[in-house]
Amino acid sequence: VKEQGKNNFQFYTPDMNEAVTKKMKLEIGLRKGLERREFKVHYQPQMDVGTGKITGVEALLRWHHPELGNVSPAEFIPLAEETGLIIPIGEWVLYEACRQAKSWQDEGLPPMRVAVNISSRQFQQSNLLEAVSRVLHDTGLEPQYLELELTESIIQDSKYAIGTMQKLKEMGTSLSIDDFGTGYSSLSYLKLFPIDTLKIDQSFTRNILADAKDAALVQTIINMAHNLELKVIAEGVETQEQLHFLTQRHCNEAQGYYFSRPIAPEDLSAILRGRLTA
Ligand code: C2E
Numbered sequence: 001v002k003e004q005g006k007n008n009f010q011f012y013t014p015d016m017n018e019a020v021t022k023k024m025k026l027e028i029g030l031r032k033g034l035e036r037r038e039f040k041v042h043y044q045p046q047m048d049v050g051t052g053k054i055t056g057v058e059a060l061l062r063w064h065h066p067e068l069g070n071v072s073p074a075e076f077i078p079l080a081e082e083t084g085l086i087i088p089i090g091e092w093v094l095y096e097a098c099r100q101a102k103s104w105q106d107e108g109l110p111p112m113r114v115a116v117n118i119s120s121r122q123f124q125q126s127n128l129l130e131a132v133s134r135v136l137h138d139t140g141l142e143p144q145y146l147e148l149e150l151t152e153s154i155i156q157d158s159k160y161a162i163g164t165m166q167k168l169k170e171m172g173t174s175l176s177i178d179d180f181g182t183g184y185s186s187l188s189y190l191k192l193f194p195i196d197t198l199k200i201d202q203s204f205t206r207n208i209l210a211d212a213k214d215a216a217l218v219q220t221i222i223n224m225a226h227n228l229e230l231k232v233i234a235e236g237v238e239t240q241e242q243l244h245f246l247t248q249r250h251c252n253e254a255q256g257y258y259f260s261r262p263i264a265p266e267d268l269s270a271i272l273r274g275r276l277t278a
């Protein structure tokens with residue numbers, strides 16, 4: 001394997017841009033990562049702000065590269081999209097997240113929703129519906145416990161988006177719009193598309209106490225979501241003051257470091273079991 005690795009870099013020259021070299025390493029690594037079992041899924045709880053109960057978890061992919069160490073998804077997901085490797089990797093995340101959610105239920109923990117990020121390329125893949133249906137069947141997870149996090153770019157990129165979303169809804173899964181408000185898209189899609197939840201992007205949440213405009217935007221998103229009968233969840237909640245702001249304005253759910261970072265499934269199940277016996 002090492003020999004092969006070397007051959008792949010035979011055209012390397014010392015003056016070659018370091019970033020380009022890293023990108024090549026990442027791309028080669030991504031191709032091998034699945035079979036080498038270098039990926040893991042971590043889970044971040046989503047809390048009902050009214051009751052303080054965990055209603056769901058978001059599945060977030062983690063990658064440990066043998067040489068580069070932990071690589072951030074912000075770095076490797078765009079590359080996986082570019083190369084199409086997001087298709088097999090994304091399918092693995094979907095399977096793993098549903099398997100884990102079902103396994104928590106089988107352990108006797110209260111059923112929770114699991115939210116899985118679906119990238120634009122993955123969404124446009126013709127067999128997405130087939131993949132979702134197969135994963136639900138193979139893992140035995142009931143569809144109401146699966147939420148798919150989509151971005152506004154999906155709606156812009158695909159003229160079939162509405163049809164695919166309708167079929168996902170017919171299957172029984174729920175749909176949320178991730179990073180809501182950052183996609184520069186027209187709001188009219190909100191009345192056309194079968195969406196359940198808006199996720200307020202963390203760039204808005206971050207400054208709600210310091211910046212009156214961000215506060216106004218967040219307030220407006222919450223009100224609009226409720227008027228459209230959508231649920232709203234704020235991401236990136238890091239402080240009690242932010243949570244207080246959101247609670248007062250009737251945001252439904254919150255997610256962020258204030259409650260928990262994304263953590264390994266065994267750590268989360270320990271916390272969940274602790275909550276049951278507490
Ligand atoms: P995202 O879907 O918007 O996920 C939220 C990101 O914010 C995660 O970063 C999470 O760890 C981080 N985060 C959560 N709470 C807080 C907080 O209170 N403060 C701050 N500063 N950050 C917080 P992460 O895990 O590095 O993921 C980055 C992005 O990579 C995700 O953004 C998502 O777009 C993408 N991604 C991650 N896993 C997957 C996956 O399985 N499939 C796809 N297609 N994309 C993924």
Ligand code: CA
Nearest residue numbers: 058117149178
């Ligand atoms: Ca997300």
Ligand code: CA
Nearest residue numbers: 178179201235
């Ligand atoms: Ca997000």
Ligand code: CA
Nearest residue numbers: 178179201202
């Ligand atoms: Ca994001």
